[in-house]
Amino acid sequence: MQKLFNVLNKLMESGEYARLKDELNSEQPVNVAEYFEELTAEKQLFVFRLLTKDMAADVFSYMDSDTQEHIVHSITDREVRNIVDEMFLDDTVDFLEEAPANLVKKVLRNTDAETRKLINRFLNYPENSAGSLMTIEFVKLRSSMTVATAMKQIKQTGTDKETIYTCYVIDDQRKLIGVVPLRTLICASDDETIEELMQEDIVSVLTTDDQEEVANIFKKYNWMALPVTDTEGRLVGIITVDDIVDVIEQETTEDMEKMAALIPSDEEYLKTPVMILAKNRIVWLSLLMVSGTLSSMVIVRYSSLIETVVILSGFIPIITDTGGNAGSQASTMIIRGMALGEIQLKDVLKVVWKEIRVGVICGLALGLMNMLKMTLVNSDAGFWVNLSVSVSMALVVVLAKTIGCFLPILAKAFKLDPAMMAGPLITTVVDVIALIIYFTLAAIFVL
Template identity: 50%
Template sequence: MMYDKNSAGSIMTIEYVSLKRDWTVAEALDHIKEFGKDKEIIYTCYVESEYKQLLGFVSLRTLVVADKDALINDIMETDLVYFSTSDDKEEVAQAFTRYGYIAIPVVDREHRLCGIITFDDVMDIVEDEATEDIHKMAAINPSEDEYLDQTPWQLAKNRIPWLLILMISATLTSGIITKYNFILSQFLILSSFIPMITDTGGNSGSQSSTVVIRAIATGEIGLRDGVAVIFKEFRVGVICGVVLSAVNFLRLLIFTQADIKISFLVSLTILCTVILSKLMGAILPLFAERINLDPAIMASALITTIIDSVVLVIYFGLASIILGI
C-alpha cells in the first residue's frame, strides 16, 4: 500500500514481532526465537487480536522474568502510544525526540497494526527538520540538496528573496530617521547611540525568538502555552532591561561625562527596547504558528528588522519628551 511521503505510514517498517493474547510466555519466547532474528527490534513485542487489531505490548524483559505458563493477556501493557498511518511524520519525530521512545506502533483507521517506527527511522527527519529551521532562521530558503552539490547560482537564488525583503524593510528605518531628523539636528550626539540601541534590541529579540522557535519545534510548547510564554519573556525582559539600562547609565556618566538627561534618555530607551524585543521575540513565532506558518521564518533577521523600526520610534519619542523638543 502506498502512503503519502509525509505520513507516518511512509517511514514505518513491517519487521516487528507480534504475539497473540492467548499465548503463554513459553510460546511467545519460542516464537521470538524462531522469527525474531530478521525483525527490526525484539525488545518490544506487540500483541494483536485475531483481526490484527493492536491490543498492547510486552517487553522482552517482562517475558524473560515472567512465569512460562503465564498468558500474554495477563502480562501485557495496554497503555501505549501509537500513531495513525496518516499522521504527519514530523509529529512522529517530535514524539521520539521529546519522550525518548525506541519504537512506536502505527495503526490504520480500524486500529489494525500496520507496522512500527523506530528511532533510526526518524533520525533523518529530525536532521532535515533542524537543517531547514536553521536555514529559515538565517533568512535562507531551504534546499534538499547538499551544500557542495549546489551551484553558486542555486545558493544565491535561495538567499536573494529574503535579502530583498529585508533590504526593502530596512528602508522603513531610514524613513523614521529622516522623519525625526529635526531632533538629531539639535542633539547630534543622539545619533551615536542608535547602533547600540538597535543592536541591543535585535540581540534581545533574537534570544527570545530562538528559544521559543526551538521549543515549538520540539513540541515543548504550543499555542495553549502562549500566555505563559509571553508573560515569562516579559519578566525576563524586565530583569535584563533593568540590568542593561543601569549599567549603561553609569557607563555614560562615568566614562563619557554625558549630560544626565541624555544618559537617562538612552538608558530608558534600552529598558523599553529590551522589554519590547523580548515580547516580540515570543509573540511573533507564536503568531506564525497560529496562522499555520513555520515559526522559523520569524527568526533573528526578520525580527531584528522589525525591532529596529519600533525601537527608533521609541527612542525619538522619548527624546522629544525628555529633552523638550
C-alpha cells in the same frame, strides 16, 4: 576513522583483495559507507562487489544519495535484486524517494510483486508522515500464544525483523491490542500466555501523523519503537528510533535554516550548487531588505532632529543592536519550548507576562549600566542625550522581549512554523520600533 581508511587504501593499492574483503565485511556498515565517500566512482563499484549480500545491503542503506544512485546505475539487475531482498523496506523506500525516475524503475523491475506493491504503498504516504517512516519488519504475536510458542516464532523470524525488543499483539482483524517486551517473555514461564503478559495501555500514531509529532512522542517516552496504525486501529507498521534520530536532525536543521532566514534544503552544503545556495538565501534577503526600508523611513522622518543634535545618530546602532539581541533571545527560548512541547498556545498570556518581567529587569539593568558608561565615557554628549539613550534602551528591551516571545506563538496559531519568526525577522521589526522610541524620547528630552 582516517586510520581505517588508510589501512583499506593500502590493502587496495598492494592488491591484497582477500584481506581487503575480510576487513570490509568485518567492519561496521556505517564506517564502510563513509569510506565509499573517499573513493573514486570506479573504486566504489569495485569495493562494493567485495561485500557480502547482507553487508552490501547494510552499507547501501547508509550511503549518501549520490553514491547510492551511482551503485544502482552501475550494477546488474541481479545485484539490485540482492540488495532489495536484504534491505529493510523502510530503507529501500528512503532511497527511492530521493532517486531519479530511471533508477526507481530499475529497482522496482527487480523486485517481486508483493514487495513492489508494498513499496508503492509506502511511496504514496504523505511526505514527512509517520507512514513514510515506518517499517513492516516487526514481530507480531497473538494473545492466545504461550510464551514458548512466541519465543519459537521470534527465533524463526527475528533475523528478518528490524527490531525484536518489543513485540506487538494483534487480533484476528489485525487490530493492535497490546505490546509485550522481549525482556518480559524471557523472564516469564513457558506456559504463560501473551494475554497475561501484554500491556494494553498502548501509545501509537496514525500513518498520517506528522513526523515531528512522532519525534516528540519518542522523546517523551524514550522508546525504541512506536507502533503505527491506520484509522481503524489496524497495525500497519512500526517506527524505530534510528529513523527518528534522522527526523530530529532534519527538523533541527530546518528550524536553524529558517531562523537564519534561509529556505530549507535537504542537500549537503558542499554538494549544493552555488546558484541553489544563492537562491535559497536571496528570497529572504530581499524581503528583509524591503522591510528594512521602514527603518530608513523612520530615520528620514526624524532627520530634522538628527540635524539639530547630530550626536544622536552615533547611538542608533547600540539601541537597535541591543533590541535585536533581546528579541532574538526571547524568540529562541520560546521556539525551543514550543518544539519540545513545553509551551502551548494556551500559555500565551503566561509567556508574555513572564517575558515582560524579564524584559523589565534586563532593561533596567542595561539602562542603568549604559547611563553609567555614557556619563564616564560620553560626558560631552550631555546629560539629556545620555538619558534619552539609556531610557530608550530600557524600553526597547522590554518591547523586544515581548515581541520576541509573541510572534512565534502567533505564527503557531496561524499554522506557520514558529522558527520563521526568529533572528533576522525579529531584528527587523524591533529595529523599527526601537528607532521610533529613541527619536521620540530624544525629541522630548533633548529639544
